[in-house]
Amino acid sequence: MVVSRKLLFLLGPVAGIVMFIAVVWMATVFVGRNEYKDPYRAPAATADSTPRAEGVAAEKDEAEKKAQEKPYAEAEYRRFPVVGSRVAIWAVAQLHLLFAAFVLAVPIFAFIIEAIGYKTGDPRYDRLAHEFSRLLSVSFSLTATFGAFLTFMLIILYPKFTNYLMSVFSPTFLPYVLLFFAEAFFLYTYYYGWGKFHPLVHLGLGLGLNVVGTGIMMIANSWLTFMMSPSGVSSKGALISLTDAIYNYTWMPINVHRFIANIAFGGSIAAAYAAVKFLQAETDEERAHYDWMGYIGNFVAISAFLPLPFAGYWLAKEIYAYSQTLGLTMMGGAFSWLFIIQAVLIGNLFLAANYYLWLGMGRVEGAQPFQRFVKYLLAAIVLCFMIWATPRSIIATVSEVRAMGGSAHPVLGFLGVMSAKNTAVNILILTTFMSFLLYRRTGKVASVTWAKTGHALQLSIFAAAAFVVIFLGVYGYFVEASVRIGLSVPQVGAVLLAMVSITAIDIFLFRKPRNTGAVRWGRIPAISQYVLIFIAVTFTWLMGLMGYVRSGLRQHWHVYGIIRDNSPDAFTPTLGFATEVVSVTVLAFFLLIGFVFWIASLHDRPDFERGQSL
Amino acid sequence: MTVPHSVRIGALVLATTAFYGYVGQLVPQKEVQPPPEVAIRSDLTTADMVPVGREIMAGKGLCFTCHTIGKTGALRFPDLEGVDVRAKSRIPGLSDVEYLAQSMYEPDAYIVQGFNPGMPHINQPPISLTDQEILCVIAYLQTLGGTPTVTLRTTHRYNGGTAAPAPGAAPGGGAR
Ligand code: HEM
Numbered sequence: 001m002v003v004s005r006k007l008l009f010l011l012g013p014v015a016g017i018v019m020f021i022a023v024v025w026m027a028t029v030f031v032g033r034n035e036y037k038d039p040y041r042a043p044a045a046t047a048d049s050t051p052r053a054e055g056v057a058a059e060k061d062e063a064e065k066k067a068q069e070k071p072y073a074e075a076e077y078r079r080f081p082v083v084g085s086r087v088a089i090w091a092v093a094q095l096h097l098l099f100a101a102f103v104l105a106v107p108i109f110a111f112i113i114e115a116i117g118y119k120t121g122d123p124r125y126d127r128l129a130h131e132f133s134r135l136l137s138v139s140f141s142l143t144a145t146f147g148a149f150l151t152f153m154l155i156i157l158y159p160k161f162t163n164y165l166m167s168v169f170s171p172t173f174l175p176y177v178l179l180f181f182a183e184a185f186f187l188y189t190y191y192y193g194w195g196k197f198h199p200l201v202h203l204g205l206g207l208g209l210n211v212v213g214t215g216i217m218m219i220a221n222s223w224l225t226f227m228m229s230p231s232g233v234s235s236k237g238a239l240i241s242l243t244d245a246i247y248n249y250t251w252m253p254i255n256v257h258r259f260i261a262n263i264a265f266g267g268s269i270a271a272a273y274a275a276v277k278f279l280q281a282e283t284d285e286e287r288a289h290y291d292w293m294g295y296i297g298n299f300v301a302i303s304a305f306l307p308l309p310f311a312g313y314w315l316a317k318e319i320y321a322y323s324q325t326l327g328l329t330m331m332g333g334a335f336s337w338l339f340i341i342q343a344v345l346i347g348n349l350f351l352a353a354n355y356y357l358w359l360g361m362g363r364v365e366g367a368q369p370f371q372r373f374v375k376y377l378l379a380a381i382v383l384c385f386m387i388w389a390t391p392r393s394i395i396a397t398v399s400e401v402r403a404m405g406g407s408a409h410p411v412l413g414f415l416g417v418m419s420a421k422n423t424a425v426n427i428l429i430l431t432t433f434m435s436f437l438l439y440r441r442t443g444k445v446a447s448v449t450w451a452k453t454g455h456a457l458q459l460s461i462f463a464a465a466a467f468v469v470i471f472l473g474v475y476g477y478f479v480e481a482s483v484r485i486g487l488s489v490p491q492v493g494a495v496l497l498a499m500v501s502i503t504a505i506d507i508f509l510f511r512k513p514r515n516t517g518a519v520r521w522g523r524i525p526a527i528s529q530y531v532l533i534f535i536a537v538t539f540t541w542l543m544g545l546m547g548y549v550r551s552g553l554r555q556h557w558h559v560y561g562i563i564r565d566n567s568p569d570a571f572t573p574t575l576g577f578a579t580e581v582v583s584v585t586v587l588a589f590f591l592l593i594g595f596v597f598w599i600a601s602l603h604d605r606p607d608f609e610r611g612q613s614l
Numbered sequence: 615m616t617v618p619h620s621v622r623i624g625a626l627v628l629a630t631t632a633f634y635g636y637v638g639q640l641v642p643q644k645e646v647q648p649p650p651e652v653a654i655r656s657d658l659t660t661a662d663m664v665p666v667g668r669e670i671m672a673g674k675g676l677c678f679t680c681h682t683i684g685k686t687g688a689l690r691f692p693d694l695e696g697v698d699v700r701a702k703s704r705i706p707g708l709s710d711v712e713y714l715a716q717s718m719y720e721p722d723a724y725i726v727q728g729f730n731p732g733m734p735h736i737n738q739p740p741i742s743l744t745d746q747e748i749l750c751v752i753a754y755l756q757t758l759g760g761t762p763t764v765t766l767r768t769t770h771r772y773n774g775g776t777a778a779p780a781p782g783a784a785p786g787g788g789a790r
Contacts, residue, residue: 276619279622280619325734326740341641534626555648561738561739565648573645575644582638583635
């Protein structure tokens, strides 16, 4: 029906115009009919004013005068509808921080990978780094958007307190903005300049990007650590020394803890990205590439993850050094159960990371002899995990404490004390490290002449470290508290020393290995890819939870011990509520990250052609 | 029919976050309110002050985050059982009231042997007990191994009083 189609084309606009005219006409008619008309009154000058009219006029004058005289009152707080100000700020800050961590993490990861590629001359690394940095520009804008959102929310909801923070930290804002410009410069030249410069120049841009990004993070960290452990101000809050306010007790530990955590976060998100691509891959070649990318991402994540507990304990130590009360609120008081949840998460991370490594052994021919070990490693991990998650001195109510005869549970308290926990964490780390070593050995045999001695040496170092850790852990039960606290240092020292020396030996041991089986990238069960995604989600959730403890720890203070929180949200919510908020924000984050992944994938899409179906 | 990967991935993300949210429900649920400002009535007798002091120690004073009463073993903080007996003889020349006040106003002036410094200044933020509240706490501490003697009018070095200045202490005291 070709004719009627043409007719329709003609009729459409005509019908539209007719309808438009009809509507205008109808509207005029109705408005005209119901229009308000002033009743007739005698001209104002001639009419006597009635008492009512006088009253109304007087009232109006008075209201106006009152409005003029009303003093300007500064609002201390404003309320956010429905969820309240605290939750609103919390969610926005959390999303901002997650994206910020991501934007800092991707360049660190890309830089490391690119440097490896430059060093080894293997172009795969360069391609991997380039592919991953494609996620940067969208997430950079999202970070900035959430940052602006957060700033507005702070000014709107907590005007007085925000003003205070600004009065202390105003000299840091301009450098912050300048660094932000530098960040944008490096970020875009790094990404768009890929392959356009000499590799070293390009690496230099990557380095600049990372240095500037870390600088930004450190400035922002000074604000939030000041709130937790203020220094450099008088007890009333007046600024005495900006340097001290910036360089407060927890600033450096948080800088370090976050920097390392960001590397791990970047690796885990890279691995999750690879996992998504692996699952969607259609060719073996793609699968091989993304399996390898996932492996590298996870490798970086776990390498950064291993030293993280040490940084965490340093942070905890500084919190105690700043204020025992704060430390005890954290580990023994209202927040102690939060650390049980943290233990569940970290245990899951260790377990999942090891599981992934074990699954990966299937990629290599001749890995069977190593897979035998796996069950022992698994047993060690589960045991350590249980010890670590054992609660100590959980103060629920005072009567409960009395019933327990003090602040430690009679049975659990024994396993839950610091020495047992430190021991468990250190063994967990050693075990995961062992998994790594086993993985490295699959499909290779050391061919150096001193191979036997080397292996024996490695094994004895490992055993010695485990012995030192366990011995000090047990010894801790028999000494005074002041001595016991110091014991964690040699424990950590032993583990670090063992990891460094064993790795060093390993490098020489496998200088020119004899290959007994090829690595068949892509030959890994699909479940391993879900494990990678699980690790990324768990990691993100952990960041959310720890962000909460960092800021919740202050309880009813904006700045601990100095500026009190007088808002209706000054109370500390239940952990159940806190974890719900964390869960919701993490979900929102992954929705947005899904969007970022999708935008990045548009790059690979064939261009749209006219005539193609939609 | 196979489920598309994107759906499975979404389900995994949802399940993981839901799981951790659920773990959060398993632990004890307690909402902590900021300490209320309670005015201490000025007509409390010594006997009235004891339970008030006990309550302050458990709540606003945060004492029991660190201290125990009647516990032995390798402790991190001194146990307070029988503290009044020790308080009388800790520092020659200081009465138990003076010593207990000192341990709260100026905790680092004397460190109990075997322990590290680390007790917060109780009259300063974040704990900020008032002079009145501290007197109540002293009343309770005196019951641990002794009989309470303080009243709300008792003075010591830290609340403007000069009662029994310690030898060598700043004359006329008054750290505040
Ligand atoms: C045991 C292994 C530990 C791991 C794997 C770990 C992991 C993490 C991760 C991933 C973050 C998020 C970092 C970020 O926001 O960029 C974080 C933050 C944090 N961690 Fe740890 N942590 C560990 C131990 C500890 C310990 C023992 C403490 C005790 C104080 C602690 C206190 C914190 C705090 C307060 C934050 C918040 C930092 C912030 O967001 O401002 N961590 N941790």
